[in-house]
């Protein structure tokens with residue numbers, strides 16, 4: 225026998241169907257909650273955009289942040305173990321930063337009581353920012369041991385003027401040259417090279433470290449971190465300190481830095497291993513292009529060097 229089908233009716237009583245009025249009420253409620261959802265989403269998105277704009281235009285640009293990286297250095301003499309180096313870089317006085325910003329940076333640096341201050345370039349963004357008043361600001365840096373190199377914007381503005389200003393303020397320039405520091409009869413070398421982009425004849429680490437005994441650890445200042453890719457195998461460099469990138473200045477979530485003026489994007493910021501040595505790149509303290517920083521606070525690093533033995 226063929227299978228039989230159960231022909232019992234599955235159609236419910238008409239009483240189980242919603243009325244036309246009920247359907248219309250439900251749809252009105254759905255539309256209403258969708259409108260509410262869109263309204264609140266719009267409000268939240270609007271508040272987020274407004275918050276980001278306030279952050280990028282008002283809060284971050286001059287919200288200098290002290291960071292405290294600890295960096296190991298091979299065979300650092302015990303007398304220099306724990307030495308603290310403040311790094312001032314990329315202030316860019318003259319366009320989006322002014323003398324008050326520079327003064328605050330110097331005061332913050334003095335308050336950190338570093339053993340050494342290194343200045344890694346781009347002090348000004350235009351020639352008319354080089355002034356007697358700027359010299360007086362830099363002269364207030366209290367640390368005895370302080371050294372500087374030039375950045376591309378210093379060259380483009382007026383390199384001679386910047387050199388004269390810093391040296392008048394008591395800050396020696398290390399242009400392909402070095403100084404040997406002494407502490408309890410143990411030595412540390414701070415060397416500097418000229419800017420990678422804009423100087424002529426350019427950065428020269430061989431000249432910068434000429435005559436430095438092999439056993440003395442060397443810290444090299446180079447405004448542009450890309451120079452790390454060009455370091456020869458000799459002379460040895462133990463650590464390079466750089467700026468120039470501003471960390472990208474604007475870092476979008478998921479997308480990262482909008483613009484990095486370097487060939488090797490790994491040098492955007494922080495401590496990076498390079499072919500010959502470690503490189504520390506500060507996000508710097510000023511701005512170029514636009515008066516905006518986002519997700520990329522201006523940085524005043526107080527670096528602690530830690531002795532490691534190999």
Ligand SMILES: [Zn+2]
Nearest residue numbers: 314346468508
């Ligand atoms: Zn810069």
